[in-house]
Amino acid sequence: MLENISNLVAAFLTLSIFSFLWKDNPFYRFAEHLLVGVSMGYAIPLVYKNVFIPFLYTPIFLQRQYALIFPAILGTFFIFRFNRKLAWLSRYPIVFSMGIIGMGVPLSMHASVLVQMRSAMLPIMDINSFIIFIGTITILLYFFFSKSHEGVYGKFTKIGIWYMMIGFGASFGYTVMARLSLLIGRIQFLVHDFLKLI
Amino acid sequence: MNFFEKLQALDRRWIYLLVALAITIPLVVVFDSKTYTTTPTENIYQLIDSYAGRDDRAIMIDFLHDASTMSELFPMEVAILRHAFQRKVKVFTICFLETAAPLVDYAINTVKEEFPDIQSGVDYINIGYKPGALYLPIVLGMGDDISEAVKTDAEGRQLANLPMMEKIKNYNEMNLVIETSGSGFGASWFVYARPRFGVNVAAGITAVMAADAYPYIQTGQLVGILAGLKGAAEYEKLVDLFAIHDKPFSREIARTTHVSITDDTVPYKFKAARIGMNAQTVVHILIILFIVIGNIGYFIERRRNKELN
Numbered sequence: 001m002l003e004n005i006s007n008l009v010a011a012f013l014t015l016s017i018f019s020f021l022w023k024d025n026p027f028y029r030f031a032e033h034l035l036v037g038v039s040m041g042y043a044i045p046l047v048y049k050n051v052f053i054p055f056l057y058t059p060i061f062l063q064r065q066y067a068l069i070f071p072a073i074l075g076t077f078f079i080f081r082f083n084r085k086l087a088w089l090s091r092y093p094i095v096f097s098m099g100i101i102g103m104g105v106p107l108s109m110h111a112s113v114l115v116q117m118r119s120a121m122l123p124i125m126d127i128n129s130f131i132i133f134i135g136t137i138t139i140l141l142y143f144f145f146s147k148s149h150e151g152v153y154g155k156f157t158k159i160g161i162w163y164m165m166i167g168f169g170a171s172f173g174y175t176v177m178a179r180l181s182l183l184i185g186r187i188q189f190l191v192h193d194f195l196k197l198i
Numbered sequence: 199m200n201f202f203e204k205l206q207a208l209d210r211r212w213i214y215l216l217v218a219l220a221i222t223i224p225l226v227v228v229f230d231s232k233t234y235t236t237t238p239t240e241n242i243y244q245l246i247d248s249y250a251g252r253d254d255r256a257i258m259i260d261f262l263h264d265a266s267t268m269s270e271l272f273p274m275e276v277a278i279l280r281h282a283f284q285r286k287v288k289v290f291t292i293c294f295l296e297t298a299a300p301l302v303d304y305a306i307n308t309v310k311e312e313f314p315d316i317q318s319g320v321d322y323i324n325i326g327y328k329p330g331a332l333y334l335p336i337v338l339g340m341g342d343d344i345s346e347a348v349k350t351d352a353e354g355r356q357l358a359n360l361p362m363m364e365k366i367k368n369y370n371e372m373n374l375v376i377e378t379s380g381s382g383f384g385a386s387w388f389v390y391a392r393p394r395f396g397v398n399v400a401a402g403i404t405a406v407m408a409a410d411a412y413p414y415i416q417t418g419q420l421v422g423i424l425a426g427l428k429g430a431a432e433y434e435k436l437v438d439l440f441a442i443h444d445k446p447f448s449r450e451i452a453r454t455t456h457v458s459i460t461d462d463t464v465p466y467k468f469k470a471a472r473i474g475m476n477a478q479t480v481v482h483i484l485i486i487l488f489i490v491i492g493n494i495g496y497f498i499e500r501r502r503n504k505e506l507n
Contacts, residue, residue, distance in 0.1 A: 174409055
């Protein structure tokens with residue numbers, strides 16, 4: 001019974017969102033606003049239970065770790081973003097967040113640049129590595145803007161353009177597939193869970 | 199106005215209707231189509247399967263998405279959990295997004311219905327939601343001691359007291375992390391945990407991100423990926439073909455054997471991705487037709503305009 005009711009609500013909201021394909025309407029706007037409200041309403045008590053209580057309330061008030069009062073006050077500075085005169089205070093907690101991002105820079109360099117470069121410098125043993133070699137060289141030449149793309153050099157950069165076009169095509173194909181998968185998921189819900197046609 | 203001119207001026211809502219029909223009909227009238235498995239999917243399957251029946255090995259699934267990308271990612275999470283529960287592979291689940299927490303429970307409960315003997319704390323541990331701000335300390339901390347880094351599971355129990363933790367301490371034992379994500383592809387795990395602790399990282403991702411993830415497979419930073427609904431369908435097939443019958447994995451058999459999805463012995467939830475791929479196939483053919491007809495119309499109109507000028 002409960003499952004049927006929840007399926008009915010979900011089906012109504014799904015169709016309300018789909019109705020935008022016809023034109024903008026109050027059902028679509030209602031479903032859209034409800035989604036934002038429910039997400040926030042769900043997140044607030046969860047964060048309160050899983051973050052505020054174990055990482056702030058319990059250590060400070062029950063375990064008497066008073067040093068945590070300082071980061072807690074620093075965290076509340078985020079609220080000042082809404083006040084034009086005191087907005088500068090909100091930059092201080094951001095500074096600490098940026099510090100954590102800075103910590104990841106060397107490791108990110110390793111994973112996303114150095115390891116990738118190393119694998120591009122292997123001996124050309126087969127046709128795949130040859131294709132990758134040509135692609136890497138020609139695309140790098142394309143992005144070298146200090147020389148005009150003319151003559152033999154222009155021909156190389158044109159190969160680079162072809163490589164990029166194939167890459168963009170693959171990405172676009174995957175994007176179409178991803179978007180259709182979302183639609184398939186919703187229609188699967190409608191025909192299987194809600195209408196029970198299969 | 200000729201046929202192609204009419205097509206150029208066609209109301210887009212007719213296209214929507216055709217796409218909706220091309221998706222709905224194959225979902226209602228289920229037919230058998232071949233699912234070809236690929237190396238990135240097979241690699242993940244093989245690695246998980248190598249931990250079968252071992253108390254000193256475990257995998258972790260990091261749910262990094264909300265309900266918006268569930269259509270693609272949920273079937274792969276269900277397929278991986280089904281594989282793990284069937285082959286007695288220990289599983290940790292975790293999420294750093296508050297909206298992912300109910301999806302973790304939903305995925306576990308969906309699979310557990312078919313495995314009544316599977317017990318929380320013994321066969322799997324749902325660590326549950328941990329704040330995003332603790333992402334880095336947890337990822338790095340688990341390299342030393344998992345029960346120290348996360349302390350409690352979703353039910354508030356101390357991890358150190360749970361039976362599953364007896365032979366599992368850190369990444370030496372929990373040697374595979376699979377991030378199912380709509381926004382990244384395991385990057386944080388292979389950036390922070392892999393170089394330092396040698397943990398294997400795999401990713402279950404939405405199709406839109408697949409092209410970006412492939413270079414990381416080439417360099418070995420990802421052991422494999424499940425790319426969108428297709429990846430989920432491949433994994434579902436492998437589980438049906440090998441895990442459910444407790445058979446060892448064989449790449450040759452995986453690539454040459456066909457598994458029927460019209461057979462009612464497999465519950466719908468365990469073949470949802472493969473049925474979805476039927477619809478995907480039909481709608482892709484329709485889109486290719488649209489592109490071809492659209493281009494023919496464009497070139498005919500361009501030639502006519504040239505002739506008129």
